[in-house]
Amino acid sequence: MKLEIAHLSKSFGALKVTDDVSLAVAPGEIHAIIGPNGAGKTTLIAQLSGQLAPDAGRVILDGQDITGRSMAERVHMGLARSFQITQVLPGFTVLENVALAVQARRGSSFRFFARVAEEAALNRAALDALAEAGLDDRAHVVARALSHGEHRRLELAIALATGPRVLLLDEPLAGVGGEEADAFVARLKALKGRLTMVLIEHDMEAVFALADRVSVLVYGQVIATGAPDAVRSDPQVRAAYLGEEEESAA
Numbered sequence: 539m540k541l542e543i544a545h546l547s548k549s550f551g552a553l554k555v556t557d558d559v560s561l562a563v564a565p566g567e568i569h570a571i572i573g574p575n576g577a578g579k580t581t582l583i584a585q586l587s588g589q590l591a592p593d594a595g596r597v598i599l600d601g602q603d604i605t606g607r608s609m610a611e612r613v614h615m616g617l618a619r620s621f622q623i624t625q626v627l628p629g630f631t632v633l634e635n636v637a638l639a640v641q642a643r644r645g646s647s648f649r650f651f652a653r654v655a656e657e658a659a660l661n662r663a664a665l666d667a668l669a670e671a672g673l674d675d676r677a678h679v680v681a682r683a684l685s686h687g688e689h690r691r692l693e694l695a696i697a698l699a700t701g702p703r704v705l706l707l708d709e710p711l712a713g714v715g716g717e718e719a720d721a722f723v724a725r726l727k728a729l730k731g732r733l734t735m736v737l738i739e740h741d742m743e744a745v746f747a748l749a750d751r752v753s754v755l756v757y758g759q760v761i762a763t764g765a766p767d768a769v770r771s772d773p774q775v776r777a778a779y780l781g782e783e784e785e786s787a788a
């Protein structure tokens with residue numbers, strides 16, 4: 539599913555946080571958006587998910603203008619956002635948490651929750667999403683007992699349970715390190731091609747391992763878009779962002 543962003547703009551008071559952003563994310567592509575803190579990455583994702591209305595411009599999903607659509611409508615159309623809005627219920631099992639998301643997709647009400655765990659079809663769909671997130675062996679563990687990395691994979695499973703065709707990932711690796719980060723990257727890699735993904739991530743190793751293309755956002759503007767290697771060696775990008783990071787790391 540193709541996602542197009544056309545001349546999107548958003549200001550908070552005098553601050554232009556999204557400044558005439560246009561991007562086309564191709565079907566099956568992993569498109570990373572990188573940029574310094576405060577560049578406007580989260581605000582951009584919020585406008586794609588429908589959490590925030592742009593001042594101007596359009597968001598187009600598979601040729602259809604969805605700019606005025608609600609978050610719920612967008613989820614229904616196959617656009618899901620993972621991480622910042624997901625609510626994991628800590629007292630419920632991993633499987634129950636994902637089964638709830640499957641049930642929500644099917645339009646049932648939460649008050650039927652008591653029956654959820656018994657419904658084989660729901661559980662099957664939930665287990666499929668868990669397997670994709672690499673968490674099926676933890677299905678019957680209570681969510682609060684998960685490690686931080688596992689928790690993040692549960693959030694991924696919940697997003698997958700909504701049956702997305704475009705997945706918006708807002709810093710999925712924040713606070714995740716080492717082997718858990720590697721496991722998460724491997725999961726996203728396995729999904730590659732099947733889903734279209736927009737990935738905001740500060741972990742450059744993950745970005746360059748996953749992304750087909752990278753866009754660099756600085757002060758609300760896209761200053762470069764291209765293949766990871768081309769973006770990495772772009773002098774303007776290095777000056778604005780990457781060089782700075784490497785220098786501070788040295």
Ligand SMILES: Nc1ncnc2c1ncn2[C@@H]1O[C@H](COP(=O)(O)OP(=O)(O)OP(=O)(O)O)[C@@H](O)[C@H]1O
Nearest residue numbers: 550551553555573574575576577578579580581582
């Ligand atoms: N609701 C709001 N009202 C006013 N200003 C806001 C609001 N939300 C974000 N901002 C400002 O907009 C700018 C962009 O914020 P945003 O969170 O989108 O950046 P970011 O690129 O995601 O940053 P980070 O990498 O630190 O998460 C920041 O200067 C922020 O303070």
